[in-house]
Amino acid sequence: MLNIALFGPPGAGKGTQSALLMKKYKLSYIATGDILRQEIANESQLGLEAKKIIEEGGLVSDEIIIQIIEKHLKGEHEAKGFLFDGFPRTYIQAYILDGLLSKIHTSLNILISLEVTKEEALKRLLERAKISGRSDDTKAVILNRLREYDKKTIPVLQFYDEQGIHASIKGEGSIEEVFSRVVEQMELALSKSQMNIVLFGYPGAGRATQARKLAQDFDLVYLATGEILTEELQTKSPLSQMIEPHIKEGTLVPDELIVRLIEKRIKENPNAKGFIFKGFPRTLVQAYILDGLLRKQNTKISCVINIEVPTLELVKRLDARGKTKYRMPYDGSTQTIVKRLEMHEKKTLPVLKYYEKSVRIYHINGVGKADEVYQEVHQSAQETYREVH
Numbered sequence: 163m164l165n166i167a168l169f170g171p172p173g174a175g176k177g178t179q180s181a182l183l184m185k186k187y188k189l190s191y192i193a194t195g196d197i198l199r200q201e202i203a204n205e206s207q208l209g210l211e212a213k214k215i216i217e218e219g220g221l222v223s224d225e226i227i228i229q230i231i232e233k234h235l236k237g238e239h240e241a242k243g244f245l246f247d248g249f250p251r252t253y254i255q256a257y258i259l260d261g262l263l264s265k266i267h268t269s270l271n272i273l274i275s276l277e278v279t280k281e282e283a284l285k286r287l288l289e290r291a292k293i294s295g296r297s298d299d300t301k302a303v304i305l306n307r308l309r310e311y312d313k314k315t316i317p318v319l320q321f322y323d324e325q326g327i328h329a330s331i332k333g334e335g336s337i338e339e340v341f342s343r344v345v346e347q348m349e350l351a352l353s354k355s356q357m358n359i360v361l362f363g364y365p366g367a368g369r370a371t372q373a374r375k376l377a378q379d380f381d382l383v384y385l386a387t388g389e390i391l392t393e394e395l396q397t398k399s400p401l402s403q404m405i406e407p408h409i410k411e412g413t414l415v416p417d418e419l420i421v422r423l424i425e426k427r428i429k430e431n432p433n434a435k436g437f438i439f440k441g442f443p444r445t446l447v448q449a450y451i452l453d454g455l456l457r458k459q460n461t462k463i464s465c466v467i468n469i470e471v472p473t474l475e476l477v478k479r480l481d482a483r484g485k486t487k488y489r490m491p492y493d494g495s496t497q498t499i500v501k502r503l504e505m506h507e508k509k510t511l512p513v514l515k516y517y518e519k520s521v522r523i524y525h526i527n528g529v530g531k532a533d534e535v536y537q538e539v540h541q542s543a544q545e546t547y548r549e550v551h
Contacts, residue, residue, distance in 0.1 A: 163242065163549040164242065168245060170278070231262060236266065276331055358436050365502055463520075477499055477503070
């Protein structure tokens, strides 16, 4: 899903560029003024509350604006993305927008600000006032609107500067020239969109097989803690000596050791189109850590795919694996297998609940042939890919 916020002082040409952007990228338009007037015209409960405040000379509160925007976001079920005009207007509203978008499992890709000089904006608005016949659009009024824009929006631009998603565009020139600059920044933002998947499931659910296929089909980097740990053990490094006892006993490797390895792999792939995480995060703490690691790269988890297999089937699979060259240390006996499954349930189920609040979770039936399971896994990843891009 592609989400844009378009900024610019009065007279910058936001309306013209918005129309072109919506047509090119098939976006739904969210303009606070328009949807507020729509709610008032429809005489909805929110519209009536807003109307009363406006008639009394007050400003409609953020609380009402939030509810109206959320209502329209949820109503656009087929939307490929949103273009926000007039929101966020304040630093607080920038945080609010982040929260609203996270509830529908997406985020803002880019904020584009159209920059024009005060003289050019004044010239455009005075000419527009003559055409529209608006006698209230005087030079003094327009200059005050421009000052208000600078005062309120500079903190918002700084907010998105810190997130690395603010692009400043020269708004002077022909409509085509300005739009060409806007599209250039849009395509750059799209190229940075990563698809990051957490592949979830109990040991024996077949995650490794599915993850490798996904990585190949979507050109993603496969990060499996088990394999990363095995590679580290082979180095005989001091770190490997701290890891080895946990592997042999089938207990979880401490976070401080795992995180160092995961962070190293992420940094080794700065141009990755995304990552598939298998075996991480295994705990609630690790889920928070992974969010932090990805945020440093200006990205986040796109979805969670949870492969579900009955416990008895898991025991059978792990027992069979214990007789092959792919055996894990805990595959040695039914006792260690059950211990590992119990540990997974206790430690990792809270991770699923954590992600339920922020990303889409796909629950996949893991019983059946690998190719049959993969059809459903691939479909889930494909849906996520379309939302991300």
